[in-house]
Amino acid sequence: MAGELSAVAVRPGSAVRGADRSATAWLLLAPSCLALALLFVVPIAYVLVLSVSDPQLSLAHYRRIFTVPVYTRVMVNTFVTSLIVTALCLVIGYPIAYVMARRAGWMSTVLLTIVAMSFWTGFLVRTYAWLVILGSKGPVAAAYGALGLGAAPQLLFNTFSSTLGMTHILLPYMILALYATMKKIDVNHLKAAASLGARPAATFREVFLPLSLPGVVNGSLLVFVSCLGFFVTPVLLGTPRDMMISQLINQQIEELLAFGFAAAVAVVLLVATAAVLAVYNHYAGLDRLWG
Amino acid sequence: MLAVILAALGALFLLAPILVVVPMSFSTAISFAFPPPGYWLGYYAKYFTSEEWLEPTLNSFVIAFGAMTLTMLLVVPAAFGYVRYRFRGKSLVNLLIMAPLIVPHVVSALGYYGFLGRVRLAGTLPGVMVAHAMLAVPVAFLVISATLKGFDQNLEKAAMSSGAGPFRTFLYVTVPVLRPGMLVGALFAFLSSFNEAVVAIFIGGRGAVTLPKKMYESIRLESDPVIAVVSTLLVSVVVLGVLISMFLRGRSAHVA
Numbered sequence: 001m002a003g004e005l006s007a008v009a010v011r012p013g014s015a016v017r018g019a020d021r022s023a024t025a026w027l028l029l030a031p032s033c034l035a036l037a038l039l040f041v042v043p044i045a046y047v048l049v050l051s052v053s054d055p056q057l058s059l060a061h062y063r064r065i066f067t068v069p070v071y072t073r074v075m076v077n078t079f080v081t082s083l084i085v086t087a088l089c090l091v092i093g094y095p096i097a098y099v100m101a102r103r104a105g106w107m108s109t110v111l112l113t114i115v116a117m118s119f120w121t122g123f124l125v126r127t128y129a130w131l132v133i134l135g136s137k138g139p140v141a142a143a144y145g146a147l148g149l150g151a152a153p154q155l156l157f158n159t160f161s162s163t164l165g166m167t168h169i170l171l172p173y174m175i176l177a178l179y180a181t182m183k184k185i186d187v188n189h190l191k192a193a194a195s196l197g198a199r200p201a202a203t204f205r206e207v208f209l210p211l212s213l214p215g216v217v218n219g220s221l222l223v224f225v226s227c228l229g230f231f232v233t234p235v236l237l238g239t240p241r242d243m244m245i246s247q248l249i250n251q252q253i254e255e256l257l258a259f260g261f262a263a264a265v266a267v268v269l270l271v272a273t274a275a276v277l278a279v280y281n282h283y284a285g286l287d288r289l290w291g
Numbered sequence: 292m293l294a295v296i297l298a299a300l301g302a303l304f305l306l307a308p309i310l311v312v313v314p315m316s317f318s319t320a321i322s323f324a325f326p327p328p329g330y331w332l333g334y335y336a337k338y339f340t341s342e343e344w345l346e347p348t349l350n351s352f353v354i355a356f357g358a359m360t361l362t363m364l365l366v367v368p369a370a371f372g373y374v375r376y377r378f379r380g381k382s383l384v385n386l387l388i389m390a391p392l393i394v395p396h397v398v399s400a401l402g403y404y405g406f407l408g409r410v411r412l413a414g415t416l417p418g419v420m421v422a423h424a425m426l427a428v429p430v431a432f433l434v435i436s437a438t439l440k441g442f443d444q445n446l447e448k449a450a451m452s453s454g455a456g457p458f459r460t461f462l463y464v465t466v467p468v469l470r471p472g473m474l475v476g477a478l479f480a481f482l483s484s485f486n487e488a489v490v491a492i493f494i495g496g497r498g499a500v501t502l503p504k505k506m507y508e509s510i511r512l513e514s515d516p517v518i519a520v521v522s523t524l525l526v527s528v529v530v531l532g533v534l535i536s537m538f539l540r541g542r543s544a545h546v547a
Contacts, residue, residue, distance in 0.1 A: 021376055028372025029384060032365035032428060036387050040425045043402030044394060050405060092304060095297035107295070111302055113533055118305045120529045122486040124506040125522040129308040131510065132315055132519075137324035139311075171305060229395025231489045236510055246397040259405070266398045273395055286389070290433050 044270075047263045054260030061264030071248070075268070078244045081163060082227035088167045089174040089223045090216065097178035097215070098208075101185070115179075119172035123232045130165045130237060131156065162238035166230055173226065174219040181215025182208075218289055221280055225273050245269045309526055315519035322514055338520045347505035348521075351485055354416060354501060358423035358484040363477055365424070366431040373432075374439040392429040399426065400493035407494050414496020422494060423484035430483045431476040438472025 051061055065071045100111045118126070132138050134155040144152035155161060185208065193203040231246040238247060245265060252262035277286060311325060316334060318327030338344050373384065391399065403422045404413065412418030446468060450460040488503035495504045502521065509515045 022378040025372040025376030025378045028368040028376075032369040033384060033387055035365055036390065036425060036428065039421055040391055040399070041387070043406035044390075044398065045402075046405045046409075047398060047402045092301045095294045096301045096305075098294050099298035103295075109537070111298060113537060114302045114306050116533045116537075117526075117529055118309060120482065120486075120533065121309055121526055122503060123488055124503045124510075125312060125525050126308060128506065128510060128518055128522055129311050132311055132323045132325050133308055135323045135325070137320075137322060139325050142326070168304065168308060171301075225395075229397050231397045231400075231492075232507065236507070246395075249397055249401065253401075253404075263401060263405075266401045269395055270398045274393065277393060287385075290389075290392070290429075 047266050047270075050260055051263035051267045052260075054263065061261045062268070064261070065264060065268055071265075074243045074245060074248050077159075077242055078228060081159065081166075081244060082224050084163055085166045085170060085227045086174075086220050086224045088163070089171050090220060092167070093171055093174040093178055093219065094216075097175045097182055098212075100175070100179050101182035115172050115175050118168075119176065123169055126169050127165055127233050127236050130161065130168065134161050134164075134237075156237065157239050159238065159242045162234045162244070165233040165237045166227055169233060170223045170226055170230075173222050177219030177222055178212065178215040181218065182212050185211045214284075214288075217280075217284070221276065221289065225276055228273055228276075229269055312519055312522040312526060315516075316523035318516065318519065321516060323516075323519075334516050334520045338517050338524075341517070344505065344517055344521065347500045347502045350416065350499055351502040354420050354423060354491075354499070355481045355484040357416070357420040358427055359477055359481040361420065361424035362427040362431050362480040363473075366428055366435055366476065366480075367473070370432060370435040370439050374436050388432050389429045391426045396426070396487070396489040400490040403490055404493045413494050414498040416499045419491055419495055419499045419501065420484075422490050423487055424480075426487060426490065427480040427483040431480040434476035434479055435469075435472055438469055438476070442468060 100108050141152040189207050190203055193207045234244040234247050235250055249262045249265050252258040314327055317330040319329040319331050320327055407413040407418045446464050447460050450464045491501040491504045492507055506518055509518050
């Protein structure tokens with residue numbers, strides 16, 4: 001590799017030709033591109049093929065998804081739940097990111113530590129934690145009893161618990177996206193507004209909030225897209241009566257062995273995700289999303 | 292002030308549920324009762340002696356290590372090629388590299404389920420390893436290409452003009468400067484595999500059960516209290532890791 005890299009250190013316009021340089025680039029990129037084509041794109045293409053060929057060649061699965069009410073409800077439910085989770089993450093996450101970005105010192109450090117901890121704690125651990133908290137022998141149920149409110153309502157295995165769990169799990173992504181944008185906001189803009197007589201609330205509303213909007217878009221998109229295909233938490237905390245797309249895929253495979261139909265549902269999920277990201281890519285460029 | 296109060300409440304919402312697993316791990320209760328009726332270390336003993344939990348733990352480490360190695364072998368040259376050269380089809384290459392991050396994991400899982408079944412790698416450690424390596428490629432690529440973009444190539448030019456050959460320049464200038472970024476990239480790749488649940492659940496079968504898969508099955512099929520022990524151990528490792536990285540980096544904000 002060192003030999004190829006030497007080409008880089010030579011000033012452009014010297015002996016190295018454009019064609020050689022591009023050949024070197026392809027040599028460096030070939031292993032990963034080949035691996036991804038063979039070991040990632042092929043499996044995804046397999047899903048695509050399966051969706052129109054299992055058990056026989058037809059588009060019947062897709063017709064079913066968009067005409068049978070049970071399945072259209074799953075699509076709508078997934079969309080609405082994802083919107084709710086995104087909104088909740090934004091509302092809870094914005095003040096956290098704001099304080100992290102605007103307050104120096106221990107407060108920012110503590111918040112950052114908490115966010116990083118929850119970011120790195122696996123989905124299964126956090127899903128399990130919610131099973132304990134919302135369970136019939138959990139602290140919420142106990143609080144109901146202690147306050148004399150009688151038996152607690154069923155908190156688990158419904159849309160409520162799965163929405164809460166997903167919000168908790170995706171919140172760090174939202175906060176980090178917001179924080180990345182807010183951290184870059186030039187403090188001088190805020191000082192200028194204040195020196196021109198704007199009150200803190202007005203400074204926030206007229207200056208800080210608009211400048212933080214790119215972070216809001218990034219965070220919301222990340223959370224929304226992750227939520228569309230979220231698997232573990234809806235399956236473990238949700239209910240088969242109000243399924244999300246991933247639950248439907250799981251059910252079709254696990255209980256019915258309907259691979260063709262599961263594949264078609266997966267393709268719909270993939271297309272929906274890609275469509276959302278394509279719109280973002282058009283306006284902002286996908287590179288910015290994970291930057 | 293209002294923002295601080297809201298932030299504190301939000302932080303509590305993030306933190307409290309994670310901390311709940313700690314007392315649960317010392318609980319004597321067979322079911323998920325909180326607060327625990329009594330405390331003991333029995334389920335720790337069970338975790339550290341039961342094959343049923345130790346094997347998935349070992350599998351997770353082996354798979355994550357293998358996936359990380361494979362990912363780094365692919366990503367390091369790719370990042371050099373991508374960042375330092377201009378060539379046709381660059382945006383297409385970028386899309387290909389980012390694809391595993393764009394495609395929902397449940398879709399990839401279904402794909403691998405069928406594909407690895409065909410090539411007879413379903414339910415094997417190499418099968419999960421390869422799948423996890425692909426999923427980790429964009430994660431490591433983002434970190435390493437960012438490091439590479441920030442690299443001042445004048446350092447290399449200075450070394451070369453001082454008489455160092457390309458090999459020595461690479462070894463004594465390029466590698467040391469990029470090492471921290473490479474290590475972070477490798478760590479992210481490792482963790483991406485170690486924490487990955489969906490693909491592992493679909494393709495792990497009986498032969499390659501990872502820790503997240505075992506936890507998933509344990510929640511679904513039986514309420515094995517050992518899961519609280521595993522969760523506590525995992526949380527402890529994360530806490531330790533985050534604190535160490537905070538300590539090492541001082542005030543730097545890039546823990547996540």
